Amino acid sequence: MNAEIGTAGIAGKERIALVVGLGLIGGSVAMALRGFEEYVVIGTDKSAAVRAFAAEHGVCDAVAERAEDVLPKADTVIFAMSPAGIAAQLRRFRDDFKPGALVTDVGGVKTAVMEAAESLPDTVDFIGCHPMAGKEVSGIENAEKALFAGAHFILTPGARSTREHIALMERMGKHMGFRDTVITTPEEHDALIAYTSQLMHIIAVATCDDDALFRCKGFEGGSFRGCTRVAALDVPLWTELFTMNRPALCACLRTLESNLHAYLEVLESGDTEALRRKLAYSAARKRKMDLE
Amino acid sequence: MNAEIGTAGIAGKERIALVVGLGLIGGSVAMALRGFEEYVVIGTDKSAAVRAFAAEHGVCDAVAERAEDVLPKADTVIFAMSPAGIAAQLRRFRDDFKPGALVTDVGGVKTAVMEAAESLPDTVDFIGCHPMAGKEVSGIENAEKALFAGAHFILTPGARSTREHIALMERMGKHMGFRDTVITTPEEHDALIAYTSQLMHIIAVATCDDDALFRCKGFEGGSFRGCTRVAALDVPLWTELFTMNRPALCACLRTLESNLHAYLEVLESGDTEALRRKLAYSAARKRKMDLE
Numbered sequence: 001m002n003a004e005i006g007t008a009g010i011a012g013k014e015r016i017a018l019v020v021g022l023g024l025i026g027g028s029v030a031m032a033l034r035g036f037e038e039y040v041v042i043g044t045d046k047s048a049a050v051r052a053f054a055a056e057h058g059v060c061d062a063v064a065e066r067a068e069d070v071l072p073k074a075d076t077v078i079f080a081m082s083p084a085g086i087a088a089q090l091r092r093f094r095d096d097f098k099p100g101a102l103v104t105d106v107g108g109v110k111t112a113v114m115e116a117a118e119s120l121p122d123t124v125d126f127i128g129c130h131p132m133a134g135k136e137v138s139g140i141e142n143a144e145k146a147l148f149a150g151a152h153f154i155l156t157p158g159a160r161s162t163r164e165h166i167a168l169m170e171r172m173g174k175h176m177g178f179r180d181t182v183i184t185t186p187e188e189h190d191a192l193i194a195y196t197s198q199l200m201h202i203i204a205v206a207t208c209d210d211d212a213l214f215r216c217k218g219f220e221g222g223s224f225r226g227c228t229r230v231a232a233l234d235v236p237l238w239t240e241l242f243t244m245n246r247p248a249l250c251a252c253l254r255t256l257e258s259n260l261h262a263y264l265e266v267l268e269s270g271d272t273e274a275l276r277r278k279l280a281y282s283a284a285r286k287r288k289m290d291l292e
Numbered sequence: 293m294n295a296e297i298g299t300a301g302i303a304g305k306e307r308i309a310l311v312v313g314l315g316l317i318g319g320s321v322a323m324a325l326r327g328f329e330e331y332v333v334i335g336t337d338k339s340a341a342v343r344a345f346a347a348e349h350g351v352c353d354a355v356a357e358r359a360e361d362v363l364p365k366a367d368t369v370i371f372a373m374s375p376a377g378i379a380a381q382l383r384r385f386r387d388d389f390k391p392g393a394l395v396t397d398v399g400g401v402k403t404a405v406m407e408a409a410e411s412l413p414d415t416v417d418f419i420g421c422h423p424m425a426g427k428e429v430s431g432i433e434n435a436e437k438a439l440f441a442g443a444h445f446i447l448t449p450g451a452r453s454t455r456e457h458i459a460l461m462e463r464m465g466k467h468m469g470f471r472d473t474v475i476t477t478p479e480e481h482d483a484l485i486a487y488t489s490q491l492m493h494i495i496a497v498a499t500c501d502d503d504a505l506f507r508c509k510g511f512e513g514g515s516f517r518g519c520t521r522v523a524a525l526d527v528p529l530w531t532e533l534f535t536m537n538r539p540a541l542c543a544c545l546r547t548l549e550s551n552l553h554a555y556l557e558v559l560e561s562g563d564t565e566a567l568r569r570k571l572a573y574s575a576a577r578k579r580k581m582d583l584e
Binding site for chain 1: 527
């Protein structure tokens with residue numbers, strides 16, 4: 001543990017929340033979680049440079065050099081890395097969690113993570129979690145306390161998750177600034193996230209593959225920025241996320257292809273009235289959905 | 293002219309800028325243009341309710357009941373309606389402009405507008421204009437002075453446009469809060485706007501045609517909001533914009549179909565390394581483009 005803000009820093013606090021992995025999301029979780037109830041927020045990362053940054057910038061209450069030094073004492077453990085990394089950590093620490101601990105994650109796919117969590121002992125309560133926020137840049141230097149403001153806090157409790165732990169997660173989400181907590185199954189999460197998040201990332205990268213990309217500077221407006229913002233994605237992470245949710249994502253992509261092609265056909269037909277009707281249909285759907 | 297802020301309101305001012313059409317864009321132009329150099333900004337709209345709203349909310353320095361009452365005295369006339377509407381107004385007022393007047397517009401396609409402007413007499417300088425900003429809601433009640441902050445002000449001068457008028461437009465753009473002025477040809481404008489704006493709107497509406505739309509509330513994040521925001525579009529306006537730029541838009545849509553399909557193929561192949569390489573390629577393009 002960091003000497004400066006080690007044991008002294010946790011005096012008077014009763015519970016430990018350990019964040020393993022201090023990247024963009026883990027760092028932001030730690031920052032946003034500080035001050036939550038009686039918890040001391042301890043962060044750790046395999047990179048010494050990241051730990052030094054976290055200690056210098058007060059990302060957590062304390063920084064631990066190794067997860068294994070804190071994990072057996074932690075009441076809540078949050079794994080903040082890619083889904084494959086989370087699965088590996090759950091295997092690695094399988095027998096080291098404090099009995100009764102709440103263990104959670106921030107992975108963008110939930111079926112694979114919940115499957116990995118099934119191997120945990122009965123004394124550990126794993127609640128899957130997907131904070132629906134992000135940035136097109138990664139790393140602790142881009143972490144921010146307010147990253148989750150207005151975002152959904154999605155939970156996929158396990159079969160033996162307690163009402164108390166779910167309530168605790170909800171309070172944590174509220175403290176971190178999330179708009180609301182959404183409780184669902186891993187399967188529903190992955191099916192819907194394929195549409196609301198993964199497909200948007202495929203649209204963004206495919207749009208940037210157009211030859212016009214480097215000619216269009218000066219001609220872009222809000223719609224272009226909004227659609228392509230996420231194209232500068234974290235390549236290893238998204239390769240993993242797409243691969244782990246491939247059937248659902250491919251199904252969404254086929255639906256989009258078909259819906260785009262229907263627009264191409266009506267445009268090429270020159271039937272202005274049909275185009276007008278089609279636009280009215282889609283625009284009305286969007287208005288009905290009424291986000292915010 | 294509105295009695296309250298009629299002739300008295302323009303005392304001491306030397307020049308008149310007339311905004312014809314006070315919808316979202318025209319209203320915002322009028323608000324943003326107020327206080328520009330020695331200009332008095334007069335607005336007019338065919339709807340009495342819109343004129344009353346404009347007068348009540350100080351959208352312009354003065355509100356005129358009929359364009360023809362002010363147009364022959366106006367040094368600058370800005371037509372703010374759909375491109376077909378702009379063409380009709382140019383025909384209607386062909387012989388009524390003040391000699392030496394600068395006439396401009398806000399239309400989202402420029403080839404058709406510039407063609408319509410060719411019929412104006414030699415004494416009128418028409419400079420096509422596309423303020424690259426908007427909202428997913430229309431009408432003067434949604435107009436705002438800051439709508440153009442950070443946006444591009446695209447100009448397509450005519451063959452006989454003077455350097456003085458182009459410089460005047462640039463100063464107007466700066467006063468209205470635009471980030472910069474981009475000078476181009478109508479053809480280049482329409483080709484690039486098909487990609488940066490029209491295609492984004494087709495993506496947004498096609499995405500909203502997915503059956504998952506009404507099930508996904510609670511699962512959407514920034515990427516979904518960013519991509520679908522513009523789907524709630526002004527149907528008659530966008531029917532017209534798409535139709536007037538059909539060949540360029542269809543070409544962009546075909547390119548997108550092909551680029552999306554390449555992603556579908558690599559996903560379905562299960563070749564994770566190929567997916568990683570493809571994502572790295574697209575993400576690097578986006579980073580290289582470096583918007584803002």
